[in-house]
Amino acid sequence: MWYMCVFFHRLLDYRKPEVEALAQLFGAFADDNNGDSHSVQWKLPDNFHPDNPFHFVNIPSEDIARDIAKRSILVKGMYEIWGEGTSYEQLEEAVNAYPEERKLPYLTSENTFKINIDSFGKTFTTQEQKELLKRLAFIPFKGRVNLRNPDHNFWFIEIDKYEANNGLPPIVEKRIFFGREVGAADRKLLPTYQLKSRVYIGPTAMDAEMAFLMANQGLAAPGKLVYDPFVGTGSVLVAAAHFGALTMGADIDIRVVRDGRGPDRNVWSNFKQYGLQEPISLLRADNNLPPWRAGLKEVFDAIICDPPYGVRAGGRKSGGRKLLKGVVGPYTVPDDKREGHIPSTAAYSLVECVHDLLDLAAKMLVMGGRLVYFYPVLREEDSPDPTFPEHPCFKLVAVSEQILSFRYSRVLLTMVKVATYTEEIAESARVMHLDFKANHLKWLEEGNLHSAVFAPNKEGENVDLRFSKDSKPKYRGKYV
Amino acid sequence: MRLLTHNMLSSTIKGVSNGFPLTIEAAKVVEKQVDMNSDFLKNIFSKIEWKPFVEAAKTLGFSELPEEDVQPSLLDSHEFLTKFHHALLEIHLEEGALVCPETGRKFPVNKGIPNMLLLEDEV
Numbered sequence: 382m383w384y385m386c387v388f389f390h391r392l393l394d395y396r397k398p399e400v401e402a403l404a405q406l407f408g409a410f411a412d413d414n415n416g417d418s419h420s421v422q423w424k425l426p427d428n429f430h431p432d433n434p435f436h437f438v439n440i441p442s443e444d445i446a447r448d449i450a451k452r453s454i455l456v457k458g459m460y461e462i463w464g465e466g467t468s469y470e471q472l473e474e475a476v477n478a479y480p481e482e483r484k485l486p487y488l489t490s491e492n493t494f495k496i497n498i499d500s501f502g503k504t505f506t507t508q509e510q511k512e513l514l515k516r517l518a519f520i521p522f523k524g525r526v527n528l529r530n531p532d533h534n535f536w537f538i539e540i541d542k543y544e545a546n547n548g549l550p551p552i553v554e555k556r557i558f559f560g561r562e563v564g565a566a567d568r569k570l571l572p573t574y575q576l577k578s579r580v581y582i583g584p585t586a587m588d589a590e591m592a593f594l595m596a597n598q599g600l601a602a603p604g605k606l607v608y609d610p611f612v613g614t615g616s617v618l619v620a621a622a623h624f625g626a627l628t629m630g631a632d633i634d635i636r637v638v639r640d641g642r643g644p645d646r647n648v649w650s651n652f653k654q655y656g657l658q659e660p661i662s663l664l665r666a667d668n669n670l671p672p673w674r675a676g677l678k679e680v681f682d683a684i685i686c687d688p689p690y691g692v693r694a695g696g697r698k699s700g701g702r703k704l705l706k707g708v709v710g711p712y713t714v715p716d717d718k719r720e721g722h723i724p725s726t727a728a729y730s731l732v733e734c735v736h737d738l739l740d741l742a743a744k745m746l747v748m749g750g751r752l753v754y755f756y757p758v759l760r761e762e763d764s765p766d767p768t769f770p771e772h773p774c775f776k777l778v779a780v781s782e783q784i785l786s787f788r789y790s791r792v793l794l795t796m797v798k799v800a801t802y803t804e805e806i807a808e809s810a811r812v813m814h815l816d817f818k819a820n821h822l823k824w825l826e827e828g829n830l831h832s833a834v835f836a837p838n839k840e841g842e843n844v845d846l847r848f849s850k851d852s853k854p855k856y857r858g859k860y861v
Numbered sequence: 862m863r864l865l866t867h868n869m870l871s872s873t874i875k876g877v878s879n880g881f882p883l884t885i886e887a888a889k890v891v892e893k894q895v896d897m898n899s900d901f902l903k904n905i906f907s908k909i910e911w912k913p914f915v916e917a918a919k920t921l922g923f924s925e926l927p928e929e930d931v932q933p934s935l936l937d938s939h940e941f942l943t944k945f946h947h948a949l950l951e952i953h954l955e956e957g958a959l960v961c962p963e964t965g966r967k968f969p970v971n972k973g974i975p976n977m978l979l980l981e982d983e984v
Contacts (some may be wrong), residue, residue: 604953606894627901629866639974658896661950662866670984672977674881682907700984712981724980742935747904 383424384446385460385560386438387499389568392594394431396455397423397595398779398795400438403449406600409441426465428553434501437462443563450564452624454571455595460536465675468515472557474770476520487561488520493527496535497562503541513537517559522850534562573655574619578819580654581646583637584613585694587687591630591783591793592620598753598779598795599683601626605809606661608681610741613637615648615660617685622657626682631666633697633726638663668737669729671699673745684742685753688734691831692757692789696729700818712855730824731757733817735770740810743774744802752796758782759789759828767792774800788834862954862975867917868909870975872961872968874983882913883959883968885920890957895950902946903936909949916950 388396401421404635410422422439429435432458440446443461450459463743464475465483476484487494488509496517498510505513518826519539524532538558544551574580587595595617601607603625609617612630614637622628630648632638641647666672689696714722735756752775758767769777769792779795817824872880915926925944927935935941938957958967959975966983 503916518928529875542956604898604904606901606905629899633978635976635978637976639972659893661863661895663974664866664870665974665978667978670873670979672870674869675879676910676911677869677908680869680905699979700981712978722980724978859942 382441383437383439383462384563385462385558386436386450387435387457387460387536388434388459389455389566390434390501392455392590392781394781395793397436397451397592399423399448399455399594400779401797402598402600403452404417404440404445406452406602407445407448409445409449419848426556426558430551433552446524448562450566451653453566454568454590454597456564456566458534458536458565459563460558461563462560465556465558467555467557467603469557471517471719473519476559484520484726487533488522488524490523490525491685492524492532493530493598494522494524494533494535495514495526495528495531496537498667499536499538501540501765502543509758513539519636520559520617534565536560536562547644548572570623574623576616579616580650581614581648582616582639583659585613585687585689586626587616589616589620589621590615593623595685595687595753595793596620596624596626598793599685599751601683601685603702605682606680607683607685608745609686610671610684610688610738611661611688612648613658614641615651615663618660619651620656621683621685622652622660623655625658628660629656629662630660630682631664631668632697633665633667635665650779668696668734668741669700671737671741679745679747679750681745681750682747683751684746685751686738687755688731689729689740690731690734690755690757691728692834695831696731696734698729698733699724699728700727727821728825730817731830732824736810736813736817738769739772739775740795740814743772743798743806748798749803752794752798754784754794755791756794757791759830759833760787769794772796773806774798774802786834787828862959862970862973863950864914864917864921864952865905866975867911867954867959868914869969870947870959870977872959872963872966873977874961874964874966874979875959877963880961880963882917882962883953884911885917885963886958886960886967887921887954888958889954890921891952891955892951895946897943897946899936899942902942905938905949906945914940914948915976918952921952921954923928923948923952 401568404421424437426435446459450456463479466472466473496514498505498513540556541554542552542555571589576586576588598605601621601624605626607621607626607628609630612632615630618628618630638648647668648663649659775796778797781793782790784790830861868881872883910932915928918926933960953973954970955973957970960967
């Protein structure tokens, strides 16, 4: 059945993938073969720009539509549309023609109701709202009005035509909709989990809204095990735990995972603060040399992370001094200093980091499990569309960009495991691992995002030109 | 560190061919309650190396797990699930060490966090 899906007007690239992920989670696809070849059907109202907040989506049942809306972060509401048109007369005609058996159960005298008025790019005065409500007098509501806690919410949506304005996409024709709300997002989550009231955060803690979106892409749910190999202060796992998943995290920096900033200000306390199940495991380990036993595979349902790609925080891996100085023999720690010795680490290039992550995920995810992670993209010059990491075990199902500055943006990638991890794949990963080790400096230079993002402007380049170049043709919303 | 984690970890020191299972040296063991989810237990059951799991549980003072002949059919028993859940997720090694079975190298566990990072000459 087709529902109108109205989004909050932010993080535009993340909206449809979230609904699609939740459709998968709530069983919208009956014959579930590892998330393969599943897609949700979308439709736009006539003449609407794809970036506008109003979309139609085909969902098999009202229960699933409600579940999706309730759990989502970016869906303002899912509505069963009773009628639409370009004028009030057309709307009335359409609503009257809508099947009685779909309307009457919600109009009886036992039901309380509320009519909400919504628009996009304009507001209505109280007087105008009253006028609009009068136009709905033809609908035979029998129940009482309850503005606080109605049994049924109805939505009267009027979008006037307007030209492209302040980056907003143009609407060619006036359009009016009337429908019944099936479900809506619980945005109260966001103030509860906002970072500014969290006890322990670090410089790269993931903001609550994005963390929830990541957990949704990873299909976090009770009974599932979610792993974050770059756990930091646990901000991604907090979101996964909120949705009931069991969590596990690792980090190379022991000060962050073990000590935090005191007994009640550490990763564990972040979970206690919200009354969430604390992580099953936190450990200090190197993503470059994961400590898992040889035969272990297919244990995690999702790997969700924000890898250190060297712009705000640089990645580190084991084997520092040897790699840096190019010495053949490793530094040998004297026996009397082994206890409490702090091993040196080396910079971890983005390419190697992503390679290790994909290899780990290919091995450790269950079939149909999801790898969700951020990948940085340079927006400079007339670069062609970015290419994203590929792996024979994975299928890329969602790509959502968030612009961070003139020069770079980050893209949330969602990959589903569709093939088993074979001996050949393991072998080629091992060869690659050795190559990274042998040509440490070369890889480090190639993946140096920091200097690309923070390099000074090229000489002779006009600054104004830089600004105008920034406004790429595709409108992505002012929020980042 | 829960026993689930212990069952997943091994020593990956260069030259060590079988770093699993790590021997547990326990200095402080605590119990932390975890909500039981039987679906999770049923999924994870086949991934557990049972013998090292039973041994590890004994080291930490829990010896109510069946040692041999553990069949997936056991998962239908609520009594078994409760014990499995308790051993897997609720017993928590707070302070101690994990010892590499081949080299005797100790990986310290402080504040419940195993430190699996290798030294320069072990990479």
